[in-house]
Amino acid sequence: MPIRASLTIVALAAAIWILDKGKDFFVPVVAAALLAFTLMPLVRLGQRFNIPAAVVATVILFGAGLGGGALVSSNAKDAAKLVARMPELTQFIVVKVRRLLLVSRDGHPRRNPPPAADSGIHVAKPLHSACMKRRRNRVGPQHRKGKRHDKDPPAPLLGIARSA
Secondary structure, three states: OHHHHHHHHHHHHHHHHHHHHOHHHHHHHHHHHHHHHHHHHHHHHHHHOOOOHHHHHHHHHHHHHHHHHHHHHHOHHHHHHHHHOHHHHHHHHHHHHHHHHOEOOOOOEOOOOOOOOOOOOOOOOOOOHHHHHHHHOOOOOOOOOOOOOOOOOOOOHHHOOOOO
16 A cells, blocks of 8 residues: 555656646647637537638637737737836835734834824724623624524525425
């Protein structure tokens, strides 16, 4: 039994190594297979109207290329603006994450969080333990121990009654 487990581990490691070394080959092959499976219903639809599969596939890929090119060209200006603002946005995200984690610039945890007035962020205070106990032990008919709620059947949906 241990020999079989070790052979399985070696085979798995070999498969991972082969896939890693052959990714320049396997990635396009898998992408082509996924594309073929995705477009096959459209090709079959074209064949119902006596259009050859090669013609339908060519038209589909040509249309996808035109659509993708139009999409990229229409968003080029916005993408350029976003790339130009990237350092500013990166700094903004870093500041927000530090405030969320309450970590100072030197990497040490803050003992007293900064006031929320300067940043517009409200830092919530932890609830008192007595308040937590009251929340946990709420009283009321739905919170009483021993009462089962699953005895009543659910209301019928859309006015359709369940037949017994």
